Amino acid sequence: MHRPRFRWHIAVFLAPAVLVYTAVMIFPLFNTLRLALYSKVDQERVFVGLENFRTLFLDPVWSEPFWNALGNNFWFFIVHMLVQNPIGIALAAILSHPRLRFAALYRSAIFIPTILSFVIVGFAWKLILSPIWGIAPSMLDAVGMKSLFAPWLGKEEYALTTLALISVWQFVGIPMMLIYAALLAIPEEILEAGEVDGITGLSAFWKIKLPLILPSVGIISILTFVGNFNAFDLIYAAQGALAGPDFSTDILGTYMYRTFFGFQLQLGDPHMGSAIASGMFAIILIGVCIYLFGIQTRMRRYQL
Amino acid sequence: MIRNIAKLTLLSSALAATGVMAEDTTLIIESWRNDDLTLWQEKIIPAFEAQHEGIKVNFTPSAPAEYNAALNSKLDAGSAGDLITCRPFDASLALFEAGHLVDLDDMEAMGNFSDVAKSAWQTDDGSASFCVPMASVIHGFIYNKDAFSEVGVEVPATEEEFFAALEKFKQDGNYIPMAMGTNDQWEAATMGYNNIGPNYWKGEEGRRALIAGEQKLTDDMWVAPYATLAKWGAYLGDGYEAQTYPDSQNLFTLGRAAIYPAGSWEISGFNAQAEFEMGVFKPPVQKAGDTCYISDHTDIGIGLNAASENAEAAKTFLAWVGSPEFASIFGNALPGFFPLSKTPVELDDPLAKDFISWRGECESTIRSTYQILSRGTPNLENDTWGASVAAIKGTSTPEELGAKLQEGLDSWYKP
Incomplete structure (x- = not known):
């Protein structure tokens, strides 16, 4: 009788990744959650339990900016879901068309903004849309539609949508690439079988391809969700930490940043900042769980 | 035990450092004014070093937006420089209350400044001043x-x-x-x-x-x-x-x-x-x-890190910052940043001159x-x-x- 031997090599090979991941991800995460339960009173760190969360959700001074930021976050996400992902799928469908010329060129051109830094994107778009030096007003002027131009980034009612669309421009390459890969994985035989049954062109896309790429669409949605609720960089680069005008572009990331690190005369409060960060973590966790347990498990998969 | 040894080593090295101090002390200045780096290196520091043998000064600024956060972590870790450039009001007050800045009230040079000038770096009741005012x-x-x-x-x-x-x-x-x-x-x-x-x-x-x-x-x-x-x-x-x-x-x-x-x-x-x-x-x-x-508006001051090992040399520097000589170098090298000392400073830049002339005609706040x-x-x-x-x-x-x-x-x- 052999007792199953403990397989040391598994532990040894896992160790580096586990250690690094624990040090840079798991430990900071739990430490942040822990930090949210403390407060600073007279230079001393004191355990206050859920007091910070009570302040965050019940004190209007804190809760109003929080709900404002959360609402803005949802709008940011909705714009991505309604604009970025459909366009990404459409681009992928066009790119995968066998008779399209220069497909590789288009693919790279659309994907390139994704690898640009947020700072570059934010700054470039600010210049493009600038009412003073920007090319947007002169381009609109050239086609006689100058009246349509507004200082979009400076108006409460447009700023957030404008930034969301800039972000869409930057990241549309990601859903495009993922869907493109999924579309390429669909075997020719299935499409040919469809053709025999008279399903061609657009209806082939709706009836055969789309159901087959739905799992990828699901993954993209959840990536978009996580990315958007963690967003910070673009808003910070374009509008600064105060997320103007009048907090109309304030999202959870910028709100957390201002609270945690302080801003101008406002001193940083790591404890309230951690409470907001924990709130963001909870929201993302709930969103991902809804997806994993509510949607993904029920999604029908086809063996290709 | 190990801790004690570590303490001893630290102590002896600190002693060694004081021993060397008689030879040459290097003061490190923390600042957010990275725009002024050349000015410090070419004008202010040489002027100071020429008069004070044995003290070397090193100006090490960081980016303005990062300064407060970077300084706080350096102070907490004990790795901050000897001299701290002070933001006005609460940011510096918090540092003083946390014991990172030294009370400078007993310094003679503080007498060169008006109460309004000092108010930006005082406790609310005015009982302690912790930074030498530099400019408004x-x-x-x-x-x-x-x-x-x-x-x-x-x-x-x-x-x-x-x-x-x-x-x-x-x-x-x-x-x-x-x-x-x-x-x-x-x-x-x-x-x-x-x-x-x-x-x-x-x-x-x-x-x-x-x-x-x-x-x-x-x-x-x-x-x-x-x-x-x-x-x-x-x-x-x-x-x-x-x-x-x-x-x-x-x-x-x-x-x-x-x-x-x-x-x-x-x-x-x-x-x-x-x-x-x-x-x-x-x-x-x-x-x-x-x-x-x-x-x-009082905008820049400079204070002494409580953990500094070169407190004496640093105080010498602060006293010099409070002197009319520094005011004149600083005010002229950086037109638009006006020295706060009571002694009037002769400025060369016409715009700066006009600005500062208002101090005589109007009430300052x-x-x-x-x-x-x-x-x-x-x-x-x-x-x-x-x-x-x-x-x-x-x-x-x-x-x-x-x-x-x-x-x-x-x-x-x-x-």
């Missing part, structure tokens, strides 16, 4: 002299003349009457509200009354500046809502705008960029003959939101940025803004 910045308006003579506009002294001048530029159409945007928000509050406001709330008198709770932000003298700002919107040029701070600077220095609501720190940049002659005028008063009030009132949540300074922008854009009435600010302040501040 003054608010006013810089204007394009060529544009004024071309369009035939007189330099305004009263508010009525000010708006008449703006209107004339608008009618003329060749120049944007005033270069300011609301995108970055702080200009509206700093170069708008706190620039023109002191004339309404009578400088220190109003500021202190507000802190004492005798005046409210809903009172007329605090609301009226918003009503005046509301009239600015029409003269700021197309799309000012998305115009950033560098946009405004460039518009003015390129000669496309006539007036620039300014802080004196712009002087050196504008001297380098603008190819036309510039002048300055102070915030217009309401009626001719009214006492004028200016915002002469500092920005209304900086002392004590921006300590809680919601932060009054941040709220004032938003309110000033809202006033200029006309999205809220001045009365609504005053009420909202006072409500926010009342929620945490009890005078």
Whole structure:
């Protein structure tokens, strides 16, 4: 009788990744959650339990900016879901068309903004849309539609949508690439079988391809969700930490940043900042769980 | 045991360090003024080192936006430099209360500064001063002299003349009457509200009354500046809502705008960029003959790190910073940053000279939101940025803004 031997090599090979991941991800995460339960009173760190969360959700001074930021976050996400992902799928469908010329060129051109830094994107778009030096007003002027131009980034009612669309421009390459890969994985035989049954062109896309790429669409949605609720960089680069005008572009990331690190005369409060960060973590966790347990498990998969 | 050994080693190395000190001490200065690096290296430090043998000074600035966070972590880790450049008011007060800065009241050089100058780096009751005041910045308006003579506009002294001048530029159409945007928000509050406001709330008198709770932000003298700002919107040029701070600077220095609501720190940049002659005028008063009030805001100080091993040498340096000699070097090398010492400093730059001459004609005050009132949540300074922008854009009435600010302040501040 052999007792199953403990397989040391598994532990040894896992160790580096586990250690690094624990040090840079798991430990900071739990430490942040822990930090949210403390407060600073007279230079001393004191355990206050859920007091910070009570302040965050019940004190209007804190809760109003929080709900404002959360609402803005949802709008940011909705714009991505309604604009970025459909366009990404459409681009992928066009790119995968066998008779399209220069497909590789288009693919790279659309994907390139994704690898640009947020700072570059934010700054470039600010210049493009600038009412003073920007090319947007002169381009609109050239086609006689100058009246349509507004200082979009400076108006409460447009700023957030404008930034969301800039972000869409930057990241549309990601859903495009993922869907493109999924579309390429669909075997020719299935499409040919469809053709025999008279399903061609657009209806082939709706009836055969789309159901087959739905799992990828699901993954993209959840990536978009996580990315958007963690967003910070673009808003910070374009509008600064105060997320103007009048907090109309304030999202959870910028709100957390201002609270945690302080801003101008406002001193940083790591404890309230951690409470907001924990709130963001909870929201993302709930969103991902809804997806994993509510949607993904029920999604029908086809063996290709 | 191991700890004790470590302590011993530290102690002996510290002793060794003091032993060496007699030979050569190096002081490290923490600062956010990375723009001034060359000035420190080429002018200030050599001047100091020439007189004080055995002390070497090393100026190590970081980026302004990172300074507070970086400094705090360095201080907590015990790796910060000997001398700390101090932000005004609460940021430095917090450092003092946490024991990172030393009380400097017993230093002779502190006698060279007025109480207003020292107020930015004192405890609320004034019992301890923890930074030597270095410089202040003054608010006013810089204007394009060529544009004024071309369009035939007189330099305004009263508010009525000010708006008449703006209107004339608008009618003329060749120049944007005033270069300011609301995108970055702080200009509206700093170069708008706190620039023109002191004339309404009578400088220190109003500021202190507000802190004492005798005046409210809903009172007329605090609301009226918003009503005046509301009239600015029409003269700021197309799309000012998305115009950033560098946009405004460039518009003015390129000669496309006539007036620039300014802080004196712009002087050196504008001297380098603008190819036309510039002048300055102070915030217009309401009626001719009214006492004028200016915002002469204490902005930079320098203090001693409590953990410094070279405290003696550092104090020597601080004493020198408090001397008229330093004031003269600093004031002339950095036109627009005005030394705070009582001894008047002879400045060479014409714009800087004009700015500083107002100290003799007008009453000085500092920005209304900086002392004590921006300590809680919601932060009054941040709220004032938003309110000033809202006033200029006309999205809220001045009365609504005053009420909202006072409500926010009342929620945490009890005078």
